[in-house]
Amino acid sequence: QKEVEQDPGPLSVPEGAIVSLNCTYSNSAFQYFMWYRQYSRKGPELLMYTYSSGNKEDGRFTAQVDKSSKYISLFIRDSQPSDSATYLCALTNTGNQFYFGTGTSLTVIP
Amino acid sequence: KAGVTQTPRYLIKTRGQQVTLSCSPISGHRSVSWYQQTPGQGLQFLFEYFSETQRNKGNFPGRFSGRQFSNSRSEMNVSTLELGDSALYLCASSPDGLAGGILRGTQYFGPGTRLTVL
Numbered sequence: 001q002k003e004v005e006q007d008p009g010p011l012s013v014p015e016g017a018i019v020s021l022n023c024t025y026s027n028s029a030f031q032y033f034m035w036y037r038q039y040s041r042k043g044p045e046l047l048m049y050t051y052s053s054g055n056k057e058d059g060r061f062t063a064q065v066d067k068s069s070k071y072i073s074l075f076i077r078d079s080q081p082s083d084s085a086t087y088l089c090a091l092t093n094t095g096n097q098f099y100f101g102t103g104t105s106l107t108v109i110p
Numbered sequence: 111k112a113g114v115t116q117t118p119r120y121l122i123k124t125r126g127q128q129v130t131l132s133c134s135p136i137s138g139h140r141s142v143s144w145y146q147q148t149p150g151q152g153l154q155f156l157f158e159y160f161s162e163t164q165r166n167k168g169n170f171p172g173r174f175s176g177r178q179f180s181n182s183r184s185e186m187n188v189s190t191l192e193l194g195d196s197a198l199y200l201c202a203s204s205p206d207g208l209a210g211g212i213l214r215g216t217q218y219f220g221p222g223t224r225l226t227v228l
Contacts (some may be wrong), residue, residue, distance in 0.1 A: 006152075031210075032212065034212055039133040040220075041221070042221060043220050044219050045218075046211075047218050048215075088152070088153060090153075090217070092212075097168065098168070100145075100152050100153035100155070101152060102151070102152035102153075103152060103153070
């Protein structure tokens with residue numbers, strides 16, 4: 001069983017829609033949960049991280065962690081064409097090991 | 111400020127050969143971490159170097175190795191290449207360690223080196 005599972009999509013939404021991206025994980029020891037955005041032919045960029053359970057908001061982006069369900073989500077409000085990219089979730093326990101989802105491809109249609 | 115640079119950007123090798131990839135971090139960054147990205151497995155952590163010492167290592171065979179120089183530039187070496195080693199190899203730098211880079215939002219990736227093994 002993989003440490004983290006992510007729906008690969010692809011996901012296609014109209015501009016202005018709310019997007020929900022999700023990952024599930026298996027090891028309850030994970031404490032830090034990250035989201036990366038990767039544009040085509042570019043390296044990933046760190047969007048945000050969350051520690052333990054709860055929500056974290058940064059502009060149009062909200063990261064949510066439910067440790068009881070081992071489920072993490074990234075919500076994008078008022079999606080824009082510039083949000084079209086692949087989004088990767090990532091997890092770490094103590095900072096020594098890192099595990100990434102395979103990524104969800106998102107297209108926002110103008 | 112220049113970003114993370116990786117050379118070469120593209121590389122073609124044959125099975126059994128070895129390859130060395132280079133990563134130059136952002137000036138002042140002491141941590142360099144390496145990753146392998148493939149369509150099937152996604153992004154996987156290889157290892158992290160900080161101040162010339164390997165700090166963390168992912169689950170990859172010993173054919174994958176690296177080192178870091180005193181100027182923080184890092185190289186990754188793969189020996190006895192296999193077809194499955196074909197991937198995009200990414201490095202990232204941060205000022206004070208991989209975990210710190212994530213917590214402070216100061217982790218930056220390079221564009222990657224596309225390795226094809228024939």
